[in-house]
Amino acid sequence: MKTDTQDILSVIANNIRGLAIDAIDACNSGHPGLPLGCAEILSVLYGTFLIHNPADPNWANRDRFVLSAGHGSMGLYAALHLAGFDLTQTDIQNFRKLGSKTPGHPEVHETPGVETTTGPLGQGIATAVGMALSAKHIQARTQAPLDYQVVALVGDGCLMEGVSAEAASFAGHLKLDNLIVIYDSNDICLDGPTTECFTENVEARFVSYGWHTQIIDGHDLNAIDQALRAARANTSGPTLIICKTTIGFGSPTYAGTSEAHGKPFGPVESANTKMALGIPTSPLFYVSESVQLFFKNRLLLQQSQQSEWELSFKNWTADFPENAAIWKALSNRYPSETVLNHIRNLEIKANIATRASSQAVIQAIHSEYANLIGGSADLSCSDSTFIKAGGIVSRDHYGAQNIKYGVREFAMGAIASGLALSGHLKPFCGTFLTFSDYMKNAVRLAALMNLPVVYQFTHDSILLGEDGPTHQPIEQLASLRSIPNLTVIRPADATEIKAAWIYALQSQGPVALILSRQGIKDGLPTDIHRLQHGGYIISETTSGSVDYTLIATGSELALAVDTASALHNLGKSTRVVSMPSFELFNQQPVDYKARILGNTGQRISIEAQSSFGWHQYIGIDGIAISVDTFGLSGSATDLAAHFGFTVPAILNRLGLHP
């Protein structure tokens, strides 16, 4: 690297440090350790390495940067501000203030240049794996001139988390050579030195996954530059660059200690740090003129780089119209009317499990809906996510439509988010509903980011039978329904399955489909057009006030219908409500909700899971036919009887004896 480049990168690094400690002091909250320790890394990334255009943060072929160690947000914001992204000095000064573009941890869609939401450790690197895979997949499908790199910066915390281990093993398996992970190795975690908890050989571990590795001095600009260039040039798999750094670099009091991690320095230590580093102590939020000029010039280069790529892309679309057509199809993530009609008109076998009906839908549309990419955590033959003619994604066949994630639910969730962040793909992924627990926080992050991922969670109640309580979900529906921004749908039959997929494919945010292992009873008067209301009446024996209102979901809707019939025989009037989605129902107008849940007489919910959350519909005096203990190992029939999921048992609960 030329001396003058090195000089300006060095100034950039210190500008990042100064901005970070000032912003953190200003709001009296934040994490100075990483911005100071990784300032040289950020300087090289934003000063020379990353190929992107701050004036157009959505350029398709931009390199993506993911700050997996999201608590170092102020380092990222400082770099984005200097590099010319739409992030002003005022934004920096408003760090962590309500309504600012600079929240406590980086949030995609809130800040230009932030590619994914990070903070929950380990998930940034896993999402980066998904982003890298999406590039490989789209490139393989289209042969488009896509060659961007995904660069993630991780700390010790990220690498201790199991989700990063899952994702790194998977990235090595797929030889994702467009993935570069920079490891901020400072031997310090929040709670003290890593010698107290984390003494594995990280380099050897990543070699065991099939990664290329390097170890460098993370404060040596030349070494960082060379390592990154080598990583970009490497085509044998993903690269880990282990950067030995000093946390809180420059702070006379806190550098190299866990004290630097997450507390503001305060004015005295900040001034001392600036003096030690040769940063002017005033004004606060100082940015050197040379840095401003450097990035102004760099922006011109970046804009010309993008223009050049746009031209080559245009030429490519002209030269390869068929491929360009695939690109165009991928560019619209919403399904065509043809796809939706295909679903509407699909004939599905009667009485099969809802997981099987769901697979029939996937199977029907996968070839005409290019955006669809599926996958499973080693259960595709059981959670019914497998696309039969879709091939299996591998290092030799990135363009396939089935991803075999292995038994790695958490990474699967984060990787699916990375796929969705491409803007092109509509990922779905599956596992047993109970094991949604393993990926809970990835589903949550997808909901926070409002990403259009579809989760296919099957084996949705005790009625899965013999596998017993470890595999029988009880509280998982409550757990998922309580996540903001996630739409949970538990369809009752093939009709509702079709409606659920129609909704899910058009959804801008994440959707969880909850599906049965066991066959269901078909022939219910369900309605493909009314599922979108979340809850609707499927039968009613009087237009006035009814004696009993039965509200059920999924495989229990048939039981509700049978119970209503038995009640009718006893001279009671009934209403049966199918309630496949709490979230969709709760979004309906007040009068719609009143029509469904008004004049209901005794309200009874029937769902073979926890009653937790149901009282919003059945009220304090409602009767919940539910499972509020753990399940048991046994046949579905024995379990239904044991847990009271039979017509006689329900009548008994109502004090009625036929």
Place this chain on the structure above:
Amino acid sequence: MKTDTQDILSVIANNIRGLAIDAIDACNSGHPGLPLGCAEILSVLYGTFLIHNPADPNWANRDRFVLSAGHGSMGLYAALHLAGFDLTQTDIQNFRKLGSKTPGHPEVHETPGVETTTGPLGQGIATAVGMALSAKHIQARTQAPLDYQVVALVGDGCLMEGVSAEAASFAGHLKLDNLIVIYDSNDICLDGPTTECFTENVEARFVSYGWHTQIIDGHDLNAIDQALRAARANTSGPTLIICKTTIGFGSPTYAGTSEAHGKPFGPVESANTKMALGIPTSPLFYVSESVQLFFKNRLLLQQSQQSEWELSFKNWTADFPENAAIWKALSNRYPSETVLNHIRNLEIKANIATRASSQAVIQAIHSEYANLIGGSADLSCSDSTFIKAGGIVSRDHYGAQNIKYGVREFAMGAIASGLALSGHLKPFCGTFLTFSDYMKNAVRLAALMNLPVVYQFTHDSILLGEDGPTHQPIEQLASLRSIPNLTVIRPADATEIKAAWIYALQSQGPVALILSRQGIKDGLPTDIHRLQHGGYIISETTSGSVDYTLIATGSELALAVDTASALHNLGKSTRVVSMPSFELFNQQPVDYKARILGNTGQRISIEAQSSFGWHQYIGIDGIAISVDTFGLSGSATDLAAHFGFTVPAILNRLGLHP
């Protein structure tokens, strides 16, 4: 190994195979792949290696065996049955039937010889790490003659899961040389060959963690025997024995394919398998007489081994009365009245965060309550779990009281369960409430096993402030409250903290304490004796029917009191209910609940989390002062105003304008 030993072990292996396929056929459900593939491993373990006594499965110094790949349960049950545990042939024939001692996956407390509940992959090995650590810890504390081994059998699925990576790294860090992991490496997972998803170098990975490794033929009895003996002799850290096996070994049709994993063979293939292996095809559930005789003789040896150990233990108690006293103290997991009184009489500073009050309790009792062992996922200085004079558990100091788990929440949960399974220890562990998501299924398994673990989940609402939505829990309380058998307590102040710890220390099952980051307002009329009822009235302005009933938890109780006061000024009568624990409240008699929630007028819940689950108390027409979207980054004050957690905002919601 002598030839005759080898011969009988070979017969045992085939007896295990025969029993497994017959039991799986009989209930038409189960997983033959592992029992057939690991029959030699199980044969050596139960035939020669494990030092235990089937007649006394609770012997303190017994070797522990954990079938981490829990779906192979029939292999374990067959071995236990042959070895003389209290598991009859009828029990085997009732495999997976409702009420049997042989549920679908192994469940501790249900089947003699089953040490922990497994099935959710990866957690068995993590729990085994906790069991191994508990042995080291108790041995270090007492110097008792404890030298048992913990042996876990894992499959590919277990090793793909991130939780096993976290646990294995941690076990290597602590050099747990009493831990042996046998890896059933058959190159097949449920969904197909591992070449499709799992191609890392597992041996190199474990070496990177500091493990001793061996690779052997998993069907070679001699090799298994030697490898296990070498592992027991090894004192340089944990051992991984990679056993190359054939899944479904012996099955002419399914051996070596994923078809063998999880489906019954049916009578034809089972008969063909038996013929191929030289097992009599009739009767079903065949056990050879030589095997019966072998284990009958072995039982005599085992009983004498236990007697010998009991004698040496008795001598030790006589020789080292002080150490024996520690052992005795550890043997009673319930706290003494002295400890409980100490908590009751503790003076705690006013207006501090509930996490800080909780730490004050821990700090006060740790030296007199020997069973207590704490730990945190790299947040002990923030989640306030650190015991100041407790030392840090390390390879040189297993007897310390603080475990630094690193940023490994999921493994922490499973390891804490392993510590609790010792029967001696009362583990508690901490992280931020949002990150309880990462360990959700470990908490669930602890609840299923009814283990007395205490979780200290802090930073319990949006009011943690600037860290923003990734760190702000919204739905985590709903998620935890919906887990059966888990008691969740969100105390409002120091008084309720004391009561919560008194409850938690006496609890036989798991308890989650939900604690604030921010300081709370003290001086509320809370009651140390009434928290155990889950909910109780702390103020009431009329003995008749009230206008407004405010039900709140944790840091929002003070807001409820302030709101009640404002309502009083407006001439309204009020009742304020502190509801620290839904679970404890729901266990109260009907008339108690009616006293608290009857004649309530308008019911209002106040809790800075999701309203999901609250309508069981406030009813359909209740008003939930809650957070049903994701949080935001900002100061606690700004967030309280934004989300309506102020007296004026609540009055406004009630349509009242002061």
